[in-house]
Amino acid sequence: MEVRQTVEIRVRGTVQGVGFRPTVWRLACDEGLVGEVFNDGFGVLIRTTGNSDAISQFLTRLHSEAPPLSQIENVETQVLNLQDFEDFRIAESVSGENCTRVTPDAAICAACRAEVLDPSERRYGYPFANCTHCGPRFSIVKEVPYDRVNTTMVDFPMCADCHSEYLQPADRRFHAQPIACPACGPTIWLEAIDPSAMPAHPVTTKALDSAIELLRNGAVLAIRGLGGFHLACDATNPEAVQRLRRRKHRYGKPFALMARDLDVIRRYCKLTLAEEELLQSPEAPIVLLSANGAEKLPPGVAPGLSTVGFMLPYTPLHLLITRQIDRPLVMTSGNISDEPQVTRLDTARSGLRGIADAMLMHDREIANRIDDSVVRIVAGRPTVMRRARGYAPSAVPLPDGFADAPDLLAFGGELKATFCLVKDGAAILSQHQGDLEDVSTFEDYQKNLQLYSRIYDHRPSFLVADMHPEYLSAKLARQRAAAESLPLLEVQHHHAHIASCMLENGVALDASPVLGIAIDGLGFGDDGTIWGGEFLLADYRGYRRIGAFKPVAMVGGVQAIREPWRNTYAHLKDGIGWDKFVAGFSKLDLYRYLNTKPLPTIDRMLATGLNVPLASSCGRLFDAVAAALGLCADQAIFEGQGAMELEALAESWRPSTADSPYDFTITESELLYLNPLPMWRGLLEDLAGQTTVARMAGRFHYGLAKGIREMVARIRATVTTDFSLDTVALSGGCFQNKILLEELVRLLEADGLRCLLHAKVPTNDGGLALGQAAIAAARHIEVARASCA
Numbered sequence: 001m002e003v004r005q006t007v008e009i010r011v012r013g014t015v016q017g018v019g020f021r022p023t024v025w026r027l028a029c030d031e032g033l034v035g036e037v038f039n040d041g042f043g044v045l046i047r048t049t050g051n052s053d054a055i056s057q058f059l060t061r062l063h064s065e066a067p068p069l070s071q072i073e074n075v076e077t078q079v080l081n082l083q084d085f086e087d088f089r090i091a092e093s094v095s096g097e098n099c100t101r102v103t104p105d106a107a108i109c110a111a112c113r114a115e116v117l118d119p120s121e122r123r124y125g126y127p128f129a130n131c132t133h134c135g136p137r138f139s140i141v142k143e144v145p146y147d148r149v150n151t152t153m154v155d156f157p158m159c160a161d162c163h164s165e166y167l168q169p170a171d172r173r174f175h176a177q178p179i180a181c182p183a184c185g186p187t188i189w190l191e192a193i194d195p196s197a198m199p200a201h202p203v204t205t206k207a208l209d210s211a212i213e214l215l216r217n218g219a220v221l222a223i224r225g226l227g228g229f230h231l232a233c234d235a236t237n238p239e240a241v242q243r244l245r246r247r248k249h250r251y252g253k254p255f256a257l258m259a260r261d262l263d264v265i266r267r268y269c270k271l272t273l274a275e276e277e278l279l280q281s282p283e284a285p286i287v288l289l290s291a292n293g294a295e296k297l298p299p300g301v302a303p304g305l306s307t308v309g310f311m312l313p314y315t316p317l318h319l320l321i322t323r324q325i326d327r328p329l330v331m332t333s334g335n336i337s338d339e340p341q342v343t344r345l346d347t348a349r350s351g352l353r354g355i356a357d358a359m360l361m362h363d364r365e366i367a368n369r370i371d372d373s374v375v376r377i378v379a380g381r382p383t384v385m386r387r388a389r390g391y392a393p394s395a396v397p398l399p400d401g402f403a404d405a406p407d408l409l410a411f412g413g414e415l416k417a418t419f420c421l422v423k424d425g426a427a428i429l430s431q432h433q434g435d436l437e438d439v440s441t442f443e444d445y446q447k448n449l450q451l452y453s454r455i456y457d458h459r460p461s462f463l464v465a466d467m468h469p470e471y472l473s474a475k476l477a478r479q480r481a482a483a484e485s486l487p488l489l490e491v492q493h494h495h496a497h498i499a500s501c502m503l504e505n506g507v508a509l510d511a512s513p514v515l516g517i518a519i520d521g522l523g524f525g526d527d528g529t530i531w532g533g534e535f536l537l538a539d540y541r542g543y544r545r546i547g548a549f550k551p552v553a554m555v556g557g558v559q560a561i562r563e564p565w566r567n568t569y570a571h572l573k574d575g576i577g578w579d580k581f582v583a584g585f586s587k588l589d590l591y592r593y594l595n596t597k598p599l600p601t602i603d604r605m606l607a608t609g610l611n612v613p614l615a616s617s618c619g620r621l622f623d624a625v626a627a628a629l630g631l632c633a634d635q636a637i638f639e640g641q642g643a644m645e646l647e648a649l650a651e652s653w654r655p656s657t658a659d660s661p662y663d664f665t666i667t668e669s670e671l672l673y674l675n676p677l678p679m680w681r682g683l684l685e686d687l688a689g690q691t692t693v694a695r696m697a698g699r700f701h702y703g704l705a706k707g708i709r710e711m712v713a714r715i716r717a718t719v720t721t722d723f724s725l726d727t728v729a730l731s732g733g734c735f736q737n738k739i740l741l742e743e744l745v746r747l748l749e750a751d752g753l754r755c756l757l758h759a760k761v762p763t764n765d766g767g768l769a770l771g772q773a774a775i776a777a778a779r780h781i782e783v784a785r786a787s788c789a
């Protein structure tokens with residue numbers, strides 16, 4: 001029997017500014033319901049009257065037909081006294097309270113794409129078309145609530161046509177804050193840097209045509225995009241690629257590419273279904289792909305690597321440029337060297353002069369700089385390496401037990417810096433901001449801290465930072481804690497990695513500890529030494545260090561990162577011993593090469609202990625092996641360059657019955673140490689035996705995975721716990737290595753272990769802030785519980 005009733009429905013999550021209310025309105029009308037829907041400080045509230053079947057049908061459809069950019073986290077329904085409404089209407093928002101969610105920017109949707117390419121539409125060829133399902137969001141927000149007046153679209157009063165679309169619930173642009181058209185919205189123009197080379201300020205069609213012509217002719221073009229400027233050139237033109245590298249002073253690091261469609265990408269990369277879906281997703285990230293297609297790109301695009309990063313055009317502007325170019329374009333950040341991406345017109349004019357031949361400009365200001373995200377399919381699923389456009393600042397929900405987490409602010413690390421706010425039961429992880437040692441990046445990081453605190457109306461009750469005495473983020477946190485009399489918690493680097501992985505996987509606050517494996521370049525250990533290959537028995541509150549990679553000296557401290565041969569020498573000396581190496585392998589090129597280095601000075605440093613900190617670092621082991629094989633031995637342009645080249649070489653090798661991975665051994669002292677000595681013996685014999693570099697790189701990768709598995713087995717066999725140690729959390733920058741991660745997961749799962757991996761939160765230091773936040777929240781909750789008991 002049908003019962004007429006009134007219910008109140010509370011929807012939480014990302015439900016504002018994404019077309020949620022019009023969807024509610026449409027579904028309610030469809031189901032013959034009356035009532036109202038509005039935004040408030042918690043999300044969306046619906047009050048509706050109708051028969052119970054229709055209401056339950058409405059609730060089902062609310063989930064299955066939710067707008068694409070929305071993310072429903074929770075729906076609560078409550079029956080009220082019967083109320084009558086005349087119809088179903090979208091009511092005024094309840095003001096005064098800020099909803100704590102800001103939506104990430106989204107790639108152009110299919111409907112807007114079709115419109116921009118349809119000559120009969122009024123937005124035909126218009127570079128700024130968007131709707132409630134796509135377009136700029138975070139990049140244009142200056143304040144909350146997310147209304148046009150609080151975005152950089154405030155400069156463009158709507159025309160009558162746009163306004164009527166904006167007010168029409170049935171329209172795809174109902175309440176689309178960045179709504180625009182050629183009559184009222186932003187415009188583009190092309191600026192010459194050499195004024196004699198082209199006419200100044202041609203607009204729209206002419207600007208586009210000239211820009212495309214320039215790209216076809218090998219010019220370097222600066223393009224103002226969504227979250228910043230790009231530098232673009234024809235990726236198939238080796239001279240253009242080299243010119244861009246030279247002018248930008250960017251050597252070694254790969255360039256990202258943009259291609260018109262999947263067909264263009266398929267010429268260079270065989271795409272899997274998962275990769276196709278990721279490229280076409282609303283996040284539209286740069287996807288790292290194997291360069292295994294029929295055609296090859298010039299080596300200058302991604303030197304020494306077997307992967308290439310492709311993205312599809314994600315704004316109408318990019319769509320209009322690429323659709324007329326039948327080949328990939330380099331689309332790299334518009335910056336100088338390692339500085340942040342340029343966003344402003346004036347800084348582009350001064351800063352990119354001498355790099356670009358011309359600039360394609362527009363007049364919609366970029367409120368928040370946001371880089372392109374970088375994602376790779378690893379172990380069968382999308383794994384975010386750089387979390388920025390499309391992903392940030394979407395909230396990471398806190399798992400069970402964290403409901404009472406206080407508002408706090410975690411400052412993150414030093415490289416690939418991010419920070420994290422905890423507010424209203426969710427963690428807001430900032431976008432990737434780069435390496436803080438660059439002065440302008442650090443300034444930017446501080447500006448972003450202010451911006452987020454304003455947007456989220458965030459007043460932390462305490463602060464969290466890395467233990468490292470020298471990290472700029474940690475120093476800033478200490479200063480701020482002192483200035484504002486806030487408590488500060490310092491968190492160990494690798495514990496933070498493991499906690500971020502647990503949190504991302506929804507591990508509850510009171511769950512049993514996991515075995516955390518954190519491998520990376522380096523982080524400050526709680527014993528004052530450098531860590532970077534750690535086996536931690538960990539929960540959110542604490543950890544016990546059970547094992548590590550055998551510590552080896554980093555000769556010259558950070559110089560060992562820049563000059564990888566130093567690690568090879570230190571490893572050989574520490575393991576096999578220099579005299580034995582000379583006695584057995586003096587015919588090797590490696591011996592002759594190392595002999596050209598100032599070894600006596602280094603021996604003195606090692607003897608006196610001056611600037612030779614011990615590091616249990618997986619990253620330095622990769623450096624040592626790469627340099628032994630002749631990769632980046634003298635100089636690494638960026639950290640991990642040798643490891644990336646080593647991985648590229650290992651791709652063609654698989655272990656077989658005839659050919660096995662190198663061995664590692666486990667040494668027992670106060671900790672269990674994963675000792676690479678047998679690996680070095682095998683590698684030196686291979687070097688002496690003229691083995692291919694690819695085979696050695698392969699034997700190393702699979703050997704390391706096997707060694708880590710043996711450590712895990714030893715720990716499970718020897719460490720007594722009052723719970724079953726059956727879950728392993730894998731985190732740290734070295735797990736960006738696809739071969740190592742996939743092989744290790746295969747081995748651990750074969751041993752019956754459950755593996756927690758990263759997906760939407762970076763495994764590298766970009767995820768640290770989230771782990772810091774989780775640890776701080778857990779400890780706070782524990783203290784609160786203790787004081788209640």
Ligand SMILES: [Zn+2]
Nearest residue numbers: 109112131134
């Ligand atoms: Zn759209």
Ligand SMILES: [Zn+2]
Nearest residue numbers: 159162181184
């Ligand atoms: Zn308009």
